[in-house]
Amino acid sequence: MSPVNDISYDFAAIEQKWQQKWHDLKSFKVTPSEAPKYYLLEMFPYPSGRIHMGHVRNYTIGDVIARYKRMRGFNVMHPMGWDAFGLPAENAAIKQNTHPAKWTYENIDYMRNQLQRMGFSYDWDRELATCNADYYRWEQQFFIDLYKKGLIYRKNTTVNWCEDCQTVLANEQVIDGACWRCDNKVMPREMNGWFFKITDYAEELLADLDKLTGWPDKVVTMQRHWIGKSIGAEISFPIENSSEKLVIFTTRPDTIFGATFMSIAPEHPLALKLSQNGPQEKAVCDFIERTKIAKQQINYSDELEKEGVFTGAYCVNPYTGRKLPIYTANFVLMEYGSGAVMAVPAHDQRDYEFAAKYDIPLIQVIEPAEGGMPADQAYEGPGTLINSGDFSGMDNIAAQAAITDFALKNGFGTAKTTFRLRDWGISRQRYWGSPIPMLNCEKCGIQPVPTAELPVKLPTDVKFDQSGKSPLHSLESFYQTTCPSCGGSARRETDTMDTFVESSWYYARYTNPHYDKGMIDKEAASYWLPVDQYIGGVEHAILHLLYSRFFTKAMRDLGYVDIDEPFKNLLTQGMVIKDGTKMSKSKGNVVDPNTLIEKYGADTVRLFSLFAAPPDRDLEWSDKGVDGASRFLNKIYRFIHLNLALLNEDIAPKKVNKSSRALERKTHQTIKKFSTDIENDFHFNTCISSVMELVNAILAAHKLQGEEAANPAVIRTAVETIIKLLYPMVPHFCAELWETLGHTDLLDSTPWPDFDPEKAKEDELTIVVQVMGKVRSRLQAAIDTSDEQLKEMAINDEKVIKFIGNATIKKIIVVKNRLVNIVI
Ligand SMILES: [Zn+2]
Ligand SMILES: [Zn+2]
Numbered sequence: 001m002s003p004v005n006d007i008s009y010d011f012a013a014i015e016q017k018w019q020q021k022w023h024d025l026k027s028f029k030v031t032p033s034e035a036p037k038y039y040l041l042e043m044f045p046y047p048s049g050r051i052h053m054g055h056v057r058n059y060t061i062g063d064v065i066a067r068y069k070r071m072r073g074f075n076v077m078h079p080m081g082w083d084a085f086g087l088p089a090e091n092a093a094i095k096q097n098t099h100p101a102k103w104t105y106e107n108i109d110y111m112r113n114q115l116q117r118m119g120f121s122y123d124w125d126r127e128l129a130t131c132n133a134d135y136y137r138w139e140q141q142f143f144i145d146l147y148k149k150g151l152i153y154r155k156n157t158t159v160n161w162c163e164d165c166q167t168v169l170a171n172e173q174v175i176d177g178a179c180w181r182c183d184n185k186v187m188p189r190e191m192n193g194w195f196f197k198i199t200d201y202a203e204e205l206l207a208d209l210d211k212l213t214g215w216p217d218k219v220v221t222m223q224r225h226w227i228g229k230s231i232g233a234e235i236s237f238p239i240e241n242s243s244e245k246l247v248i249f250t251t252r253p254d255t256i257f258g259a260t261f262m263s264i265a266p267e268h269p270l271a272l273k274l275s276q277n278g279p280q281e282k283a284v285c286d287f288i289e290r291t292k293i294a295k296q297q298i299n300y301s302d303e304l305e306k307e308g309v310f311t312g313a314y315c316v317n318p319y320t321g322r323k324l325p326i327y328t329a330n331f332v333l334m335e336y337g338s339g340a341v342m343a344v345p346a347h348d349q350r351d352y353e354f355a356a357k358y359d360i361p362l363i364q365v366i367e368p369a370e371g372g373m374p375a376d377q378a379y380e381g382p383g384t385l386i387n388s389g390d391f392s393g394m395d396n397i398a399a400q401a402a403i404t405d406f407a408l409k410n411g412f413g414t415a416k417t418t419f420r421l422r423d424w425g426i427s428r429q430r431y432w433g434s435p436i437p438m439l440n441c442e443k444c445g446i447q448p449v450p451t452a453e454l455p456v457k458l459p460t461d462v463k464f465d466q467s468g469k470s471p472l473h474s475l476e477s478f479y480q481t482t483c484p485s486c487g488g489s490a491r492r493e494t495d496t497m498d499t500f501v502e503s504s505w506y507y508a509r510y511t512n513p514h515y516d517k518g519m520i521d522k523e524a525a526s527y528w529l530p531v532d533q534y535i536g537g538v539e540h541a542i543l544h545l546l547y548s549r550f551f552t553k554a555m556r557d558l559g560y561v562d563i564d565e566p567f568k569n570l571l572t573q574g575m576v577i578k579d580g581t582k583m584s585k586s587k588g589n590v591v592d593p594n595t596l597i598e599k600y601g602a603d604t605v606r607l608f609s610l611f612a613a614p615p616d617r618d619l620e621w622s623d624k625g626v627d628g629a630s631r632f633l634n635k636i637y638r639f640i641h642l643n644l645a646l647l648n649e650d651i652a653p654k655k656v657n658k659s660s661r662a663l664e665r666k667t668h669q670t671i672k673k674f675s676t677d678i679e680n681d682f683h684f685n686t687c688i689s690s691v692m693e694l695v696n697a698i699l700a701a702h703k704l705q706g707e708e709a710a711n712p713a714v715i716r717t718a719v720e721t722i723i724k725l726l727y728p729m730v731p732h733f734c735a736e737l738w739e740t741l742g743h744t745d746l747l748d749s750t751p752w753p754d755f756d757p758e759k760a761k762e763d764e765l766t767i768v769v770q771v772m773g774k775v776r777s778r779l780q781a782a783i784d785t786s787d788e789q790l791k792e793m794a795i796n797d798e799k800v801i802k803f804i805g806n807a808t809i810k811k812i813i814v815v816k817n818r819l820v821n822i823v824i
Helices: 011-025 053-071 087-096 100-117 133-148 198-211 217-227 253-258 269-275 281-298 349-358 396-409 522-528 543-557 593-600 602-611 623-642 644-648 658-679 684-703 712-726 731-740 787-795 798-804
Strands: 037-042 075-077 152-162 167-169 187-196 229-238 245-250 261-264 308-316 323-329 340-343 413-419 438-441 445-448 480-482 489-492 531-537 567-573 576-578 764-771 774-782 811-815 819-823
Touching: 011 100, 011 602, 011 731, 037 053, 037 522, 053 075, 053 531, 053 567, 053 576, 053 593, 053 602, 087 100, 100 593, 133 152, 133 445, 167 187, 198 217, 198 229, 198 543, 217 543, 229 253, 229 396, 245 253, 245 261, 245 340, 253 396, 261 308, 261 349, 269 281, 269 308, 269 323, 281 308, 281 323, 308 349, 323 349, 340 349, 396 413, 543 567, 593 602, 593 623, 602 623, 602 684, 602 731, 623 644, 623 684, 623 712, 623 731, 644 712, 658 684, 658 712, 684 712, 712 731, 764 787, 764 798, 774 787, 774 798, 787 798, 787 811, 787 819
Parallel strands: 037 075, 037 531, 261 323, 531 567, 764 819
Antiparallel strands: 152 167, 152 187, 229 245, 229 308, 229 413, 261 340, 308 323, 438 445, 438 489, 480 489, 764 774, 811 819
16 A cells, blocks of 8 residues: 555544534634624525535535635624524424424424534524524514504405415515415415505615615616516596596506507406496406406416406596597506506507407507507507697607696696505414414404513414414414403414514624514624625525515614615525536435535535535536545645655745745735635635646645755745635635644634735746747846836847848837837
């Protein structure tokens, strides 16, 4: 057996040793200090059972940044906790005949262990789980505060209902008509529930997107679209033979002279009323019934074939006096605008298709600059108004304000801004969630639970049956209570809160998670907030991030925090994919982190996940890549152990020979490259490449013998640089080697290596000298020699003088550090 193989990198022992040390020393525990703070946060996990490769990648990225920032002198807060309420716990409980709490806490214990096994540098003293009453009691308090401020209300509404999950879903949780969690079709259902008035903040949520310069553009765009501000006009159309008016909202008042019919939602109260006792009554009733059923089956209007029926009634366009037939149509949504729209088939494609189907005429009112109209479709672009009375001849954009003004002056309309954003319905008919701290007394009405009685604890003595219904609804010991006003009997709210409520403020709670005098310890929050770097999946681009932004603003307005936005910088990491698709159980392409850690060690897994792709891109799984990462670490480990005597030779560089100088230069160039790439969107993969080059340079320099041999002190500096640079990525490995080299300090408190531009400089460069584009000579010049100096050197070069002869020099072109071309 060769001696090389005797030196093996015993990752299991090394990783355990350092994890124990960090744990014993509480190395990552932080408190506010004089040092600049850095709050690094990864989206906390749902305790589903075990961590997967997506988690490994997400948390590894975070851990590298946390450790790097510590070496840069920041006071880094890096907490971890559990988004612990939610449906899977309840489903598992029903299936396995256990309790959701037991299932959840067992999973937390298991996963905490897995995270520790990865060597992540969390301040475990800040750990929190949202299913603890210590946590949700403040959420209940906050709920009452918001209720008293008028930011929470109760209403009857058509909600999105998932029959499989037996619960209501927020609009944001319905994806293409299906439940975001179980993928089943979502049905509409009438229900009474609690709503957060997020729409009160719509304008600010939109405007403050401009402040989020550290967020990916795509996420900002998605939020902007979701908030969906529309500026337009609200216009009243009088209904013929009636005192009623039809109120519509339009973003295109410039096309109002082209309206040829009106459409109202089937749920619009006027739909039935207008057709009553008329010839169209039966047709309208049938249509409304049919649409209701169709919507239950499809739910999303744009999937429905556009259909409608004439109500028999007309309204009058107040601009033209023209009579417009009123249709009820399945594509008009009651929840948006006023549930009624004017239809301009010449300039709206949807209206065009509807008009073609029902043989309704169209009137062109906008003339494109190039003239004419497209065949067989609506023209939705800009142009000049025609057929529009006094407004004809105006530019269509300018006409929008003018036409709206006209309505205002004549008392039948006004400018209006609407938002696509809806209020956030948070009532869930589930058990495993935070109870809503409200009660209802038949005499006194709905009121909050008195503060002294908080928390309203989730009862644990419940039985689950197979129906999937929440046991709270039938648990008398829970819902039976006394009215705080009259002392009579009252009924507690038995719905629980959407789990997105818990994740909307956990980042603020981390600043002092054990604070027992309120939701947020203001002092701690004002030191640590906002989060400097937030990391998570792009699937949370709308829901979680929008709700968190809303909560931050609401907490600010209640005096809990003094920031406007929670997350200064956001990194959305890509997915981990294998064989071209996302890892999933159903596809059978899951790689279990545990197996990998056992085979290769946590550091190799970390290194691979960082090297395989930049953080914001998808990472394609490769067994070969993992092997490569392992070999690379082993190479460094063996080199250091085989050369300990040499590396510990304490000799200052006597004579700087060429190879020593070259290695020193490479070392500083690597520091520069690595530091730049890590600061520039965390391009860890190119950071690692640069270290690989430096390792190769060390091995090459070490092979040189005699006069050429590199100075051991220079080799040692290069080796130590590698250990420092790689430490945030492979911390156990580097901590061990640091100790092997005789250091007793911890790398977290060791400063990041200094870059010395002098040492990184190339000593001399060869500059090509051309005369009329042909190479005539070569010069040796120091790097960054000025243009003037290079010109001077070139025209005084003997070979060049020979070629120029008596010709006149017209021009000298210098390409810095490369060439000089003389034009004669
Ligand atoms: Zn579902
Ligand atoms: Zn009462």
